[in-house]
Amino acid sequence: MASISDKLMESVRSSAAYNANVQVAPACILWPDGDRQWEPVVPRLLQELPELCVLGDYDPAQRTGPAIWLRVVIADKAEDTKLPSDRKPILYLPGVRRQDLRAVENCPDHLKPLAELQYRGVIWSQMNAKDWTILAFLQSRQGGLGLDVAADNEAKRAMRLALFRLLDERLELLDGKHLDKDYFNKLLTSGDPIREVLQWIDDPAGFRDKCDENAWRAFGEICKSQLKLSPERDGELEAAGRLAEKAPPWDSVWERFAEAPSRYPNIPQQIRKTAPPKPKGLFDDLSGWPQWNDGQEEALRGELTSLSELTPEQARSKVLALNKSHGERRSQVWASLGMSPLAVATEHLAGLAQVTSDSIAAGTAEDMLAAYQASAWRADDRLLRSLEAVQTDSDLNAVETALRALYLPWATEAAHHLQKVVSADGYPGKSATDLVADDSEAGVCYLFIDGLRLDLAKRLAEKLEEKSLTVSASVGWSALPSVTSTAKPAVTPVRRLIQGADANKDFTPEVAASGKSLQGGYQLQKLLEEQGWQKLSKTENGDSSGRGWCEMGDIDHEGHERGWKLARHIDLLLNEAVERAQQLLAAGWKQIRIVTDHGWLLMPGGLPKTPLAASLSENKWGRCAALKPGASTDEQLFPWFWNPSQCFALAEGVSCYREGVQYAHGGLSLQECVTMSLVVAGGAAFRSVRIVSVEWKQLRCKVELAEPVDGVTVDIRTHAANPATSQVAAKKQFTSKAACSVVMQDEDLEGHEVWVVLLDDDGALLAQQSTIVAEDN
Known part of the structure; x- marks a missing residue:
């Protein structure tokens, strides 16, 4: 498909066509360009048109020089510049209009050597004898391209800025399109203006540095046209504020930001430099500002910290209400950036509140196990997940307060009951003799x-x-x-x-x-x-x-x-x-x-401490202690699994013999015991696929299975679990035979360890075996 560049060069060259029966061959082609519209692409055209020369300062290496030098060149007398003999010379004249050459008596001195060439040469011009402008060439159906091009000033300005890239556009693909300012501006951008706006807000200086002057101007025109904002006049902070407002037309920009906010790590800080508007009503949406989210987190932090003053029942009720009021924030952009840890933690605290609303301190030890296995274990899971959400000390303190209000009384009650029934009925676990x-x-x-x-x-x-x-x-x-x-x-x-x-x-x-x-x-x-x-x-x-x-x-x-x-x-x-x-x-x-x-057991801030005199114990662990022979104590004693005649003490409830211990075991609770x-x-493939031998002949590796398995693929990798480290020219599948061979690509791996791996249809590993490349040679 022909490009606009192809058609431009074809048009310029074809202007030298003549009827040999009635005309003399023209000496050259003159290309006047009074407004210098075509000048930005002349360096490129010099590479594609070896017969092109340019009026300007003397620089023969760039085929540029004054008028008198151009005369010498087309006369083939210039020692420093030779043009193709089979092409008519093309003289590009920036800043020169056709009429400047016609008025010979008024012709500027620097152009006079070229004046007579208007008679011996031809001028590349429109049918109406006007010079070709970019718009005219694109629009005109008489000698131009006949495209549908907007003629307003903004479109003309964008067109000139985008000329370099416009030349590469395929003509056939432009048929039926309306070429306006937005089209031309997008040629200078990535084609994704919303992404570029976000990149600019995120890193204004870096974005500006990577744009040439034309691309920057085009970006500005797009912002004005589509977002009603001027990067030069308004700046990135004004843009950040409008982004946070999420009002049209910036709502689409916000949606893109929210899809992948981590791509723009500086935007939150840019928004922080702007002030949110004062609320006008209860339903004003200020969620685009991280400051608003900070305020919500601070309020939630205070509410969670206040749970220490409530009963467990009151704390559960309040946590459920807090989860409802802050739940929406978990789906917002700030949560995905890790800026709403307490909103995330509160979801798990609410789950903990629901589980601990039902006591399991009832029935036999086996009854308790059944309840714990069925659903009560989720209390432990929710505790861990709520802690996983927080990072800072202040957030930890808030979650810790909630856990001590919700979890600690529930777990303590359950442990006391279990210890009571085990003391009465014996431990339900097996003994060593069983x-x-x-x-x-x-x-x-x-x-x-x-x-x-x-x-x-x-x-x-x-x-x-x-x-x-x-x-x-x-x-x-x-x-x-x-x-x-x-x-x-x-x-x-x-x-x-x-x-x-x-x-x-x-x-x-x-x-x-x-x-x-x-x-x-x-x-x-x-x-x-x-x-x-x-x-x-x-x-x-x-x-x-x-x-x-x-x-x-x-x-x-x-x-x-x-x-x-x-x-x-x-x-x-x-x-x-x-x-x-x-x-x-x-x-x-x-x-x-x-x-x-x-x-x-795990409890931030430490498990409750229970006293045990050092004089009574040989070794005092977190939740259990070996007592000295003959020691008298009120502690509950339990038989040792490996020798029931020997007993040890266990701390009551979920308490600990040491101060400030967060993680402990050795006692008697559902969580520990x-x-x-x-x-x-595995599936059928896992059970049946087994490598029995790996043999090398130079760089060809033969793999043999215990029995044929259709559809299994063999690969060789430097890291077994990483498909990107494959080293074979082509993977192979086993069919009806138990053997299959593949060829290594990299000779430099000879003598090195690699992995032969077998894969199912989904690429999952079925078997693997290490081997040394070409070891059997």
């Missing part, structure tokens, strides 16, 4: 996650199911006391080989056969290996035809280390667990059993 031998078949791998509380286990199950994995869950009771040293051995596949002798201050059992303590973990690892269990690191996949034990995602360590800030890291820890389960399944393991030892185990398996 443990049975592990009957795991080959292909089962345990994944132990320390501190995977029930609410987190449910969150983890959802994440696993989102990856199309099959998940089944079972709920039980942790070993007492609910600390790692006691409870972890009870969930291992070698639990029947462990016993408890005399209770020690660390609540640690021992290997039954040798009497060696499990303190430190070495003896437990040794025991697992002696029984045929592979101890896998966080990155090892092991032999999936055997049985495995893997540990990761130490939530308990993070809780002790970070306190309430654990809430911010929960999803990261759970995502790592999901990825690890996928890796193990992809490596061929048939089933992943996710187990944990205990849960925990109710645990959930997950059994994870």
Whole structure:
């Protein structure tokens, strides 16, 4: 398709056409341009028209010079400039009109050498003998392009500014279009004026620097035309204020900003430099100003802080009302920028208020477990999510006050009742004598996650199911006391080989056969290996035809280390667990059993403290204590899981033996003692796809499966989970055969480790195996 530039050059050159029977060939083509309209594109035309010369200062390298030099050039006498012999010279004359040459007696001295060329040459002009303007050339149907072009002054101005880019427009695509100021202005912009307005408000100096003069003028014309604002006269702060007002025509600009506000990080601060209008009525919308949102957050902060003066029932009622009045702000732009943390937290506090309105301090321990598993666990989940929303100390203090008003009385009441029924009826969890031998078949791998509380286990199950994995869950009771040293051995596949002798201050059992303590973990690892269990690191996949034990995602360590800030890291820890389960399944393991030892309690500001004299205890942990032999105390005593003849003390309710402890476990509460185990398996593809061999012949890699699986794709990557690191010339699919080969592209990777990965139709990992490129050569 021909461009306007093509048609322009064709028109200029065709003006030299003549009838050889009656005419002499013209010496040159004169292009007068009194208003210098075409001058901005002459540098470009000099590249495309080798026969073009320009009247001006002497610069032969740019084919520019005075009139006398032009005469020398067209006479082919200039040593410094030679024009093509098969083209008629074109002389562009900026600032010169046709009539300037015709009035020879009045012709300026600097033009006189060219005057006689009007007779020996031809002039590129309209049919009416007028000089070609840009508008005339675009509009005219006689020698021009015959386009529909607006003729108002604003359109003419925009047209001249956009001339350079206008030349590239395809003529066929302009047929039937009305070319007005907006069309020409958009040629100088990205074609997305709203985005450019936002970029300008966000970074005025940077935006101005990246625009040439024409583009900046075009941008200004668009702002005037579409938004009734002049960037030069009104400035970016006036624009920021109008943006915040969201009134037409700025409502569309606000909508674009609200779609992706993080792209314009400075706009909130720009709006802050403007003053919101004074409210005229109850329904005035001031939500476009971050100052308004700040005020709403401050008011909410005060309301939440005042909950300390209310009863739990009153606090619940008030939180529900606050959630209703501030709920709309969660859908506004400031929330997406993290500037409405309390509005976000209040949604979770409202959920907490609803859950805690129903007491679970009733019935037997099993009744309480059923209620907790069914819905009451959501109170713990809402507590974590409300803490996850806040960052500053002032916001934390407000949420902390709400949690102490809503959650703490509810959890305390439940813990007191559970301790009462357990004291009367006994602990419902199994004892060491009830443990049975592990009957795991080959292909089962345990994944132990320390501190995977029930609410987190449910969150983890959802994440696993989102990856199309099959998940089944079972709920039980942790070993007492609910600390790692006691409870972890009870969930291992070698639990029947462990016993408890005399209770020690660390609540640690021992290997039954040798009497060696499990303190430190070495003896437990040794025991697992002696029984045929592979101890896998966080990155090892092991032999999936055997049985495995893997540990990761130490939530308990993070809780002790970070306190309430654990809430911010929960999803990261759970995502790592999901990825690890996928890796193990992809490596061929048939089933992943996710187990944990205990849960925990969390309360910003610290759990309530209960006193215990140091003279009575050998070791005083957060929620449990080993008492000295013969010590007399009013504390409730409970039997040790590994040796019921040995007892220890547990803090009452949700209290702690230490001051200011935010995260603790070891006591008797639903949060600490109710645990959930997950059994994870893949779909049919996961169960059946297994790599049995990888062979190299130079850069060709042959992959063989245990059995043919149609539709499975093989790829080679430097990072197994990242598709962008693929190194093959083309991925291949297995069909009816169990073997398939692919070719590496990068010879430099020879001798380096890569990953052979198998993928399903959706690109999900089915299996993976590391290999060394060309190792078999």
